[in-house]
Amino acid sequence: AQKVTQAQTEISVVEKEDVTLDCVYETRDTTYYLFWYKQPPSGELVFLIRRNSFDEQNEISGRYSWNFQKSTSSFNFTITASQVVDSAVYFCALMKSARQLTFGSGTQLTVLP
């Protein structure tokens, strides 16, 4: 069975602080994909990143960075110098074999001015 755990339900930071959102996953598959999505108050899901299980290189995109560690089954997401516009719910998700996504419970991030 697959499972994605986002232990942080809500996080509040002050603008310009760095924040890390945790994601731990469980799967018995050797081939799988991990995703991060942002869901602003309007509801649509904004794709942030996809990572396959064979690529453990960390990735940086602007203020966003991702740390994938298979040894601990974690795929954490860091926002550097957070901004108010980063306020949203962030979901980590797991997919195996081109099938449906299994989502974590989400982390509500609030960035205060």
Add this chain to the structure above:
Amino acid sequence: GAVVSQHPSWVICKSGTSVKIECRSLDFQATTMFWYRQFPKQSLMLMATSNEGSKATYEQGVEKDKFLINHASLTLSTLTVTSAHPEDSSFYICSARDGTVRDYGYTFGSGTRLTVV
């Protein structure tokens, strides 16, 4: 990039009526469509998976006679909530992928907020 147009974005209906939600893929073939439901402050829960031209596969606990899914073409899938009740009020969102290309990306619709009164 790939776009999925989902309509309506919000709908209010009376208890006992039916509501149809449409998802159209623009510029790509949605060989597979996933339908999710999200209750307030909760995660997205998969309701069903449909492949074009085939009957949808429903997740455990989802009533197939209540949530009718049609995926008759490669660009259109619909979800009909039949005899809606207040407990069906939720955010419904579709996700499409093009199975003809080697790409494990998903394109989500913008979601439909259903309120049953």
